[in-house]
Amino acid sequence: MIKSNSVLDATGLACPMPIVKTKKTINGMEPGQVLEIQATDKGSTADMKAWSESTGHQYLGTIEEGKILKHYLRKSSGEELTETKYESIISNHELQAHLEQNKNSIVLDVREAAEYAFNHIPSARSIPLGELDERLGELDHDDEIFVICRTGSRSDLAAQKLTSAGFKQVKNVLPGMSEWNGPVDSTT
Amino acid sequence: MPINQMTATEVANRVINKNELFILDVRNQSEFKDWKIEGENIEVFNSPYFDLLDGVEEVMVHIPTDREVLVVCAKEGSSVLIAEMLYEAGLTAVSYLKGGMKAWSEHLEPVKIGDLDKGGSIYQFVRLGKGCLSYMVVTNGEAAVIDSTRMTDVYIDFADHIGAQITHVLDTHLHADHISGGRQIAEKTNATYWLPPKDATEVTFEYQPLEGGNVVTIGNTAIDIQALYSPGHTIGSTSFVVDHKYLLSGDILFIDSIGRPDLAGLAEDWVGDLRETLYRRYRELSDELIVLPSHFMIIEELNNDGSVAKKLGTLFAENHGLNIADDKEFRSMVTGNLPPQPNAYQEIRETNMGKITPDNEQQREMEIGPNRCAVR
Numbered sequence: 001m002i003k004s005n006s007v008l009d010a011t012g013l014a015c016p017m018p019i020v021k022t023k024k025t026i027n028g029m030e031p032g033q034v035l036e037i038q039a040t041d042k043g044s045t046a047d048m049k050a051w052s053e054s055t056g057h058q059y060l061g062t063i064e065e066g067k068i069l070k071h072y073l074r075k076s077s078g079e080e081l082t083e084t085k086y087e088s089i090i091s092n093h094e095l096q097a098h099l100e101q102n103k104n105s106i107v108l109d110v111r112e113a114a115e116y117a118f119n120h121i122p123s124a125r126s127i128p129l130g131e132l133d134e135r136l137g138e139l140d141h142d143d144e145i146f147v148i149c150r151t152g153s154r155s156d157l158a159a160q161k162l163t164s165a166g167f168k169q170v171k172n173v174l175p176g177m178s179e180w181n182g183p184v185d186s187t188t
Numbered sequence: 189m190p191i192n193q194m195t196a197t198e199v200a201n202r203v204i205n206k207n208e209l210f211i212l213d214v215r216n217q218s219e220f221k222d223w224k225i226e227g228e229n230i231e232v233f234n235s236p237y238f239d240l241l242d243g244v245e246e247v248m249v250h251i252p253t254d255r256e257v258l259v260v261c262a263k264e265g266s267s268v269l270i271a272e273m274l275y276e277a278g279l280t281a282v283s284y285l286k287g288g289m290k291a292w293s294e295h296l297e298p299v300k301i302g303d304l305d306k307g308g309s310i311y312q313f314v315r316l317g318k319g320c321l322s323y324m325v326v327t328n329g330e331a332a333v334i335d336s337t338r339m340t341d342v343y344i345d346f347a348d349h350i351g352a353q354i355t356h357v358l359d360t361h362l363h364a365d366h367i368s369g370g371r372q373i374a375e376k377t378n379a380t381y382w383l384p385p386k387d388a389t390e391v392t393f394e395y396q397p398l399e400g401g402n403v404v405t406i407g408n409t410a411i412d413i414q415a416l417y418s419p420g421h422t423i424g425s426t427s428f429v430v431d432h433k434y435l436l437s438g439d440i441l442f443i444d445s446i447g448r449p450d451l452a453g454l455a456e457d458w459v460g461d462l463r464e465t466l467y468r469r470y471r472e473l474s475d476e477l478i479v480l481p482s483h484f485m486i487i488e489e490l491n492n493d494g495s496v497a498k499k500l501g502t503l504f505a506e507n508h509g510l511n512i513a514d515d516k517e518f519r520s521m522v523t524g525n526l527p528p529q530p531n532a533y534q535e536i537r538e539t540n541m542g543k544i545t546p547d548n549e550q551q552r553e554m555e556i557g558p559n560r561c562a563v564r
């Protein structure tokens with residue numbers, strides 16, 4: 001079960017309706033929110049992918065459950081445009097090398113649960129940015145924590161939050177999962 | 189307002205007659221890149237329907253107003269929507285493709301290749317959308333179908349229409365690019381289904397083994413189909429010489445390319461067989477034989493009447509794949525130049541073996557996309 005902010009039932013509908021309905025639904029959502037679209041039209045997978053690309057929404061993935069295809073999209077959030085402020089950073093490449101040596105390092109993935117589900121660093125823990133404040137207790141103040149998101153912008157905010165909450169060794173991973181070439185896992 | 193629909197048959201006529209047509213293909217880019225409707229005077233422009241939902245103004249500048257415009261999508265729905273939008277935006281000569289690319293992929297255009305010496309004819313069924321060619325040899329009220337597609341009704345209705353009874357159904361090999369209708373036609377018409385046994389080791393149904401040297405006779409006047417063992421595309425690949433005049437080369441030799449040896453095994457294993465077939469066995473045949481392959485790759489391979497056929501002698505002179513003297517160079521050309529494998533080719537092979545029985549919709553999905561059985 002993948003967490004989403006809304007679910008759209010487009011089952012039984014033929015092309016172009018799944019996209020037409022998705023477009024309408026996503027227009028009413030907040031930036032960064034995740035939409036699950038249930039469809040039965042086999043062509044909808046390729047179209048969701050291509051349509052997301054052309055509109056800037058993020059296509060997370062599709063799960064097949066019997067005859068139903070569940071597509072996951074994240075509404076574009078404009079996060080690519082913001083500059084990062086948090087100063088202690090580490091590159092994808094450096095993190096990958098570091099993880100090979102230090103298996104117990106903590107990688108904190110602050111993307112939405114649905115993004116994490118389709119693709120994440122094997123050892124990463126998932127705490128979406130929106131839940132971070134209430135879940136700080138799950139982390140240890142003295143641990144070295146590498147915060148990662150898709151493009152470095154949400155992790156920048158998360159790193160700032162962590163530091164001001166008293167965490168001592170926090171690094172923001174740049175650019176993040178969008179260009180991660182190391183090993184990944186999925187929980188779908 | 190009702191938008192005109194154009195059938196796959198009408199589009200096929202335009203391709204064959206080289207008529208002008210402007211196609212707005214509204215599928216997503218990757219599907220469009222994979223395959224599209226092609227023709228000498230057919231211009232195609234791709235703009236996905238989902239980019240046009242808010243308005244067609246931007247695409248209008250790419251659409252000519254002096255020609256008929258056909259909107260095409262995967263199944264039909266999106267093309268109707270976009271055609272309506274174009275009509276409302278002032279484009280009057282606009283129609284949509286009935287059944288979309290799905291119908292185009294399934295359309296078969298029968299073309300008469302020629303008459304047989306002792307009476308009768310041979311027909312080629314051109315599947316323009318997929319590049320598959322199949323055949324019907326007819327004489328004296330009897331017919332044989334070769335390398336049929338899964339659109340079995342087309343052959344059965346055609347035989348009915350010309351007053352022939354299908355008595356033999358043959359496949360040159362176990363196909364990997366399309367689902368064979370051979371077994372189904374044989375069941376429906378009580379015909380004998382012939383398959384090369386070396387390709388059929390895993391099939392789950394009864395068939396008549398077809399081996400080199402076999403002669404299948406159709407009609408009382410004895411039109412012979414002589415089987416010629418010609419491995420290389422598959423280990424069992426068999427060619428047929430019909431009425432001493434036509435060479436049905438299966439997926440071994442095409443007009444502008446040659447067969448690929450990797451779809452049912454390893455290219456390295458079968459490239460030697462392919463070489464042997466093309467450079468020795470076929471050389472022993474008459475140059476006058478008319479080669480009728482089971483595929484074409486590019487629209488330029490079509491003759492003016494829509495048929496795909498050329499004399500063997502001409503192919504020996506013009507087909508690059510038949511003119512590589514050096515054995516090593518041939519091997520590297522064949523094994524180093526392999527295009528991507530056809531969509532779902534493993535599942536298609538299993539279907540043709542009778543191991544899996546997908547429903548119609550699944551079969552359609554499996555066959556989506558271009559044909560990729562050749563190397564050039």
